[in-house]
Amino acid sequence: MARIKGSVGSKTKAAILEKALPLIAQFGYAAVSMRMIADAVGVNAGALYNHFPSKQHMLVLLMSDHMDGLLAAWDEVDIKGMTPAQKLESFVRFHIGYNITRADDVFISFMELRSLEPEGHKQIEKKRKAYEDVVRKIIRDGQKCGEFHVEDAHVAAMSVLGSLIGVNTWYRAKGRLSKSKIEDYYAAISLRSVGYDAEGKAHV
Amino acid sequence: MARIKGSVGSKTKAAILEKALPLIAQFGYAAVSMRMIADAVGVNAGALYNHFPSKQHMLVLLMSDHMDGLLAAWDEVDIKGMTPAQKLESFVRFHIGYNITRADDVFISFMELRSLEPEGHKQIEKKRKAYEDVVRKIIRDGQKCGEFHVEDAHVAAMSVLGSLIGVNTWYRAKGRLSKSKIEDYYAAISLRSVGYDAEGKAHV
DNA sequence: CAATTAAATGAACGTTCGTTCTTTTAACGG
DNA sequence: CCGTTAAAAGAACGAACGTTCATTTAATTG
Numbered sequence: 069m070a071r072i073k074g075s076v077g078s079k080t081k082a083a084i085l086e087k088a089l090p091l092i093a094q095f096g097y098a099a100v101s102m103r104m105i106a107d108a109v110g111v112n113a114g115a116l117y118n119h120f121p122s123k124q125h126m127l128v129l130l131m132s133d134h135m136d137g138l139l140a141a142w143d144e145v146d147i148k149g150m151t152p153a154q155k156l157e158s159f160v161r162f163h164i165g166y167n168i169t170r171a172d173d174v175f176i177s178f179m180e181l182r183s184l185e186p187e188g189h190k191q192i193e194k195k196r197k198a199y200e201d202v203v204r205k206i207i208r209d210g211q212k213c214g215e216f217h218v219e220d221a222h223v224a225a226m227s228v229l230g231s232l233i234g235v236n237t238w239y240r241a242k243g244r245l246s247k248s249k250i251e252d253y254y255a256a257i258s259l260r261s262v263g264y265d266a267e268g269k270a271h272v
Numbered sequence: 273m274a275r276i277k278g279s280v281g282s283k284t285k286a287a288i289l290e291k292a293l294p295l296i297a298q299f300g301y302a303a304v305s306m307r308m309i310a311d312a313v314g315v316n317a318g319a320l321y322n323h324f325p326s327k328q329h330m331l332v333l334l335m336s337d338h339m340d341g342l343l344a345a346w347d348e349v350d351i352k353g354m355t356p357a358q359k360l361e362s363f364v365r366f367h368i369g370y371n372i373t374r375a376d377d378v379f380i381s382f383m384e385l386r387s388l389e390p391e392g393h394k395q396i397e398k399k400r401k402a403y404e405d406v407v408r409k410i411i412r413d414g415q416k417c418g419e420f421h422v423e424d425a426h427v428a429a430m431s432v433l434g435s436l437i438g439v440n441t442w443y444r445a446k447g448r449l450s451k452s453k454i455e456d457y458y459a460a461i462s463l464r465s466v467g468y469d470a471e472g473k474a475h476v
Numbered sequence: 477c478a479a480t481t482a483a484a485t486g487a488a489c490g491t492t493c494g495t496t497c498t499t500t501t502a503a504c505g506g
Numbered sequence: 507c508c509g510t511t512a513a514a515a516g517a518a519c520g521a522a523c524g525t526t527c528a529t530t531t532a533a534t535t536g
Contacts, residue, residue: 234434274500
């Protein structure tokens with residue numbers, strides 16, 4: 069057989085990325101073969117190369133798309149005129165909400181950095197740093213205006229981000245805790261961790 | 273050639289594990305071949321099978337040894353009669369200290385869970401849970417006696433652990449911050465995050 | 477509607493993979 | 507010191523890898 073009835077390039081390309089994502093998240097980039105991805109899409113392995121020049125390009129695109137989406141989504145949520153405390157809470161809720169619904173993307177972008185060749189690595193690392201900078205800036209602002217009390221803004225930012233990223237490793241949709249409860253808890257935890265204490269407001 | 277002069281089985285086995293560890297940490301289990309490990313040891317790939325029945329067994333042993341060492345080391349540090357706050361601080365310092373000096377082990381035990389086949393996965397997961405239980409118990413105790421103020425002990429524990437595990441992703445021995453400074457900062461952050469506030473003691 | 481382009485197949489490429497096996501040699505135990 | 511066992515080399519196994527290519531067929535374009 070040859071070209072399939074009704075096949076459109078852009079549709080197939082999207083389908084490939086969509087199927088590759090959970091496979092790579094589950095087994096890891098190195099452990100997922102092009103044939104596995106092709107099988108999931110329902111296509112021959114060779115056909116993947118009509119849409120991507122290589123397996124590596126596919127990974128870079130997956131991670132790049134995710135980071136762009138993440139940064140763009142935060143830009144939409146980010147509102148001027150908030151206090152650092154309001155902004156940190158808003159960021160925590162945004163991060164958890166966004167990442168829980170895109171757990172595979174997040175997992176890959178965090179875990180597969182080492183699978184990237186130098187060129188792609190530099191590109192993704194830059195975006196990742198931009199995201200970290202968001203938290204760093206919020207905490208630094210809160211530190212300057214005296215709303216937060218932290219020893220070191222960088223360490224505090226990495227601590228908040230680390231605790232947030234960890235959510236993806238244990239969150240289960242059918243679990244004991246709802247998404248909004250988790251957001252509430254982490255908002256409180258994060259604010260406390262940066263030494264925010266507006267008349268016990270952080271003690272829910 | 274055949275058997276090498278002065279070769280002892282136990283020495284070679286240890287050398288294999290030692291060389292395999294950083295390779296797997298850097299490139300991932302699936303991306304590291306038996307030949308790469310053998311080359312690093314200075315031995316033929318086939319010789320590895322005099323010491324391990326399979327690549328998978330090697331990974332399980334690496335992770336299992338690490339988790340055992342981690343749990344045993346904590347048992348030595350763990351002192352009865354501490355208050356929850358003292359114990360949490362002691363745990364944070366222990367975790368950072370131990371994990372910074374064994375970054376590769378920690379990284380592997382966290383990242384390569386998915387590379388484990390069912391049997392090994394169950395075994396390692398059990399040990400990992402035992403470690404998480406340490407933090408959960410400390411926070412639960414602090415919650416009961418009123419020293420900590422958290423919404424949910426489980427979430428608080430996962431948050432603390434997540435922030436601690438994150439340290440390994442950015443800590444550099446030659447970096448701006450010394451190990452002991454990082455311990456100080458994280459001790460303060462963690463205590464604040466669980467709502468410990470003994471007369472501003474947490475605000476260093 | 478013919479010509480061109482896009483999207484697929486399926487076979488094949490050379491490598492590399494984990495693992496096994498035979499052979500050789502060193503260490504060890506009586 | 508001889509027989510046995512342990513530890514290594516090195517070749518070889520079939521399978522799977524990422525990728526290429528000739529070919530076929532559907533969609534698109536002038």
